[in-house]
Amino acid sequence: MVLKPTRREAVALLAAAAFCPRVAAAAGVRGLDAIARAKGMRFGSAVSANPRTGSFDNPAYAALLRADCGLLVAENEMKWQHVAPAPGRLNFAAFDRMLDWSDRNGMAMRGHNLVWQRRKWMPAWLEAHDFGGRPATEAARILTGHVEGVTRRYGTRVQSYDVVNEAVTPDTGALEETALSQAMGGTEATIDLAFRTARAAAPHAELVYNDYMSWEPGNAKHRAGVLRLLEGFRRRDVPVDALGLQSHLVTSGPDGSQGLLASQEEWRRFLDAVTAMGYRLLITELDVRDNGLPVEAGARDRGVADYARAYLDVTLSYPRLRDVVAWGMTDRFSWIEDFEPRPDKAPRRPCPYDDQFRAKPLRDAIAAALAAAPERAA
Numbered sequence: 364m365v366l367k368p369t370r371r372e373a374v375a376l377l378a379a380a381a382f383c384p385r386v387a388a389a390a391g392v393r394g395l396d397a398i399a400r401a402k403g404m405r406f407g408s409a410v411s412a413n414p415r416t417g418s419f420d421n422p423a424y425a426a427l428l429r430a431d432c433g434l435l436v437a438e439n440e441m442k443w444q445h446v447a448p449a450p451g452r453l454n455f456a457a458f459d460r461m462l463d464w465s466d467r468n469g470m471a472m473r474g475h476n477l478v479w480q481r482r483k484w485m486p487a488w489l490e491a492h493d494f495g496g497r498p499a500t501e502a503a504r505i506l507t508g509h510v511e512g513v514t515r516r517y518g519t520r521v522q523s524y525d526v527v528n529e530a531v532t533p534d535t536g537a538l539e540e541t542a543l544s545q546a547m548g549g550t551e552a553t554i555d556l557a558f559r560t561a562r563a564a565a566p567h568a569e570l571v572y573n574d575y576m577s578w579e580p581g582n583a584k585h586r587a588g589v590l591r592l593l594e595g596f597r598r599r600d601v602p603v604d605a606l607g608l609q610s611h612l613v614t615s616g617p618d619g620s621q622g623l624l625a626s627q628e629e630w631r632r633f634l635d636a637v638t639a640m641g642y643r644l645l646i647t648e649l650d651v652r653d654n655g656l657p658v659e660a661g662a663r664d665r666g667v668a669d670y671a672r673a674y675l676d677v678t679l680s681y682p683r684l685r686d687v688v689a690w691g692m693t694d695r696f697s698w699i700e701d702f703e704p705r706p707d708k709a710p711r712r713p714c715p716y717d718d719q720f721r722a723k724p725l726r727d728a729i730a731a732a733l734a735a736a737p738e739r740a741a
């Protein structure tokens with residue numbers, strides 16, 4: 364479905380057109396993906412299938428994607444809740460359409476996610492399911508059916524999956540339980556089976572464990588829990604290729620970077636430990652929550668950009684990281700506004716483009732960080 368743009372969107376479309384690659388190249392501005400490719404990396408964004416949000420059905424948004432992205436991820440449309448809204452009812456229409464669009468536009472599409480290890484985000488029917496007299500067998504049947512169903516449907520068109528999302532409890536570092544994992548007799552058994560099934564059904568695909576342990580102070584237990592999980596994968600020979608760093612960054616203090624020096628050290632130690640185990644890295648959901656920064660948009664945007672630049676400089680210095688994916692391109696559609704509005708009610712400014720689709724300092728910071736990153740070997 365292609366909707367006629369509203370007046371506001373038409374204005375935004377014109378602004379976005381300024382970022383069409385040819386015009387941009389003539390102006391000496393290159394798309395973020397082009398800058399990334401020159402270093403052996405890729406840049407991309409989350410996209411949705413709802414034309415009232417960050418969808419390619421919205422022409423202004425599609426223009427941004429075409430200008431800057433070589434890689435997309437469905438913000439919601441591959442989630443288990445979405446593709447299996449009721450027992451025995453499958454709904455792949457939205458993701459099919461997204462994959463067709465990304466194929467037509469020469470962009471890769473990541474798969475997000477096969478198992479979201481949180482009760483709230485599993486299908487409600489599965490949380491309420493009666494697993495019967497042999498619960499582990501029934502749980503394994505449902506899990507393998509889902510993982511095989513999705514990965515076989517898309518075959519080699521999807522080359523990278525967040526197989527398991529957010530299995531570690533941030534406050535304790537322990538593993539999350541769901542009805543499925545309880546029926547299976549444990550979270551590790553559940554996660555391991557998800558990865559093994561994905562490897563067998565999609566041997567071509569990069570298999571990722573994705574989580575939001577971040578570099579800010581207060582994340583130490585979360586990071587430790589993720590490290591334990593990754594160590595366990597290696598011990599049990601579970602086929603996991605990479606750690607997805609969601610990178611929902613949060614500024615703090617009036618200049619945005621309170622407590623940052625100490626956390627930079629800890630972040631490096633964390634990434635050193637992850638890569639020493641042989642894992643690759645990806646930035647899967649980059650955006651910035653502008654906490655503590657002044658309300659004035661210019662100062663706020665600079666604070667956000669500086670903070671992201673510092674994060675990207677450290678994180679992109681690891682050559683095992685090749686993909687950087689933003690969790691949406693414009694402030695207009697960001698999830699953060701609903702999730703945690705600013706106390707002063709000023710609309711959040713978490714994305715590379717503002718709500719009128721104009722590039723912000725965050726876009727420049729991403730471009731500069733990609734340009735400054737060490738070149739990856741072919």
Ligand code: 9MR
Pocket residue numbers: 438439442484528609648698
């Ligand atoms: O941005 C997504 C939002 O639209 C959904 O309502 C929500 C629940 O499905 O998920 C959000 O995306 C999350 C992602 O899937 C996993 N990491 C955290 C993201 C932000 O909450």
